[in-house]
Amino acid sequence: MSAPGNPAGTVDGTGTGTGTGTGDDTGEGTGGAAGIGTVAVVGTGVIGVGWTALFLSRGLHVRAFDPAPGAEDRLRADLAALGPFPGHDGPLPVGNLTFADSAGAAAGPAGFVQENGPEREDLKHTLFGELDEAAAPGVVLASSSSGLLPTTIARGAARHPERVLVGHPFHPPQVIPLVEVVPGERTAEAAVDIATAFYTALGKRPVRLRAEVPGHLANRLQAALWQEAYSLVERGVATVADVDAAISHGPGLRWAVLGPFANQHLSGGPGGLAHILEHLGPPTERWWRDLGQVTLTPELATTLVDGVHAELGDLDGPALAARRDAVLAALLEVKSRTELP
Structure with missing residues (x-):
């Protein structure tokens, strides 16, 4: 049951992969990434913009869709406003971008679907019901969901739930390598x-989860930190700026x-992790x-928001994000030249 024109590998109802030929799903020559030449990006908000930029930068054709009025103009404007990111510098090949008039129309010719609703x-x-009806049977339907379970998402895909999974990126997707690959109960x-x-062919760092849990992996770890950070601010132990400084100038540097x-393990000296645990x-x-x-009461939310405004002052959000992304790109470049796990 291989997908027409998508010979690089497909999924059938038995959970087997099919096809190993050359060519891509666009009919325009050898495939761009792992044999896939065209990707559907369904949902073009912040995450969809990042995925689109990454796919275009790697030479892929993108068929995008978002039902919001003016979505195509915003997508093209957002892409034009992006600065350099790892693996790409300069204008994006937006000639390879097509904006479809429905989710199904975006998915129909694609060799991979990335949903960001x-x-x-x-x-x-x-949405997954429509994608499942339109996409060729062997095409993977990946959701960028931050925390929904893939088994829950796949209930909408009555025809081929075996090709539904979560492919959760971290913002911004064109910069941060991590993508969490989470299969559901019926995922092949x-x-x-x-x-x-x-994802690996795109330069991402996929991490496969062994079980599905709400929030996946990294968001749960973040949530644990946020819980204590919010608590410390609420209790008056530290300000928002204190917490940010403690992480960004302390353990956050090592965690990166x-x-x-x-x-x-390194902190334990010769005894390693065993010494630390003991x-x-x-x-x-x-x-x-x-x-x-x-509990995120209105009062606590106000305290946190006011604290961020006091910390950042007149710093412009987009300008600060651009500085952050430039530092991240430099860090990733150094890491690429260093042998690390």
Whole structure:
């Protein structure tokens, strides 16, 4: 059941991959990334813009759709406003971008679908029903959902739920390498393999989850930090600016190079992680018991927002984002020349 013109690998109802030929799904020569030449980007908000930029920068054709009025003009304007990002410098080949008049029209000719709609189960079900009807049977349907379970999303895909999974990027997708690949209960192994190979070919760093949980992996880790950060501000232990400084000038620097476990291992000296767990385990457990449980009340939300405004002052948001992204690009360039896990 291979998808017409998508010979690089497809998913069938048995969970097997099919096809190994050359050519791409556009009919215009050898495929661009893992044999896939055309990608459907459904939903062109902030995340959709980043995915579109990444796909175009890697020589792929993009068929985009978003139902919002003026979405095409905003997408093209947002793409034109983007600065350089890893693997790309200069104007994007927007001649390879087509804006379709429906989600199905975007997905029909595509060899891969990246969905970026709102985080609402009902909308996902409707949208994936349309994508499932329109996309060729072997084409992977990946959702950028920040936290919905792929099994839940796949309920809308009655024909071929085996090709539905979560491919969750981190913002901005054209800069941050991470993409979480999360299969659902009915996702075929071949779909996971195809998505992983495709994202890898784009220069991404896919991490496959072994089980589906709300929020996936990195967002859950972030949420744990946010919970305590909000609590510390609410309790008057630190200001918003204090928390940001503590992370960005402290452990955040190490976390950008190695993950928490590897950093703990290095902190343990010759004894490594085993030494850390033995000597810092008991006090860490006491800290856990003292961590705050917070509710995002209107009062706390106001405190946090006011704190950010006080911290950033007159700094322009887009200009600050551009500076951040430039530093991230420099860091990624150094990491690419350094042997790290």
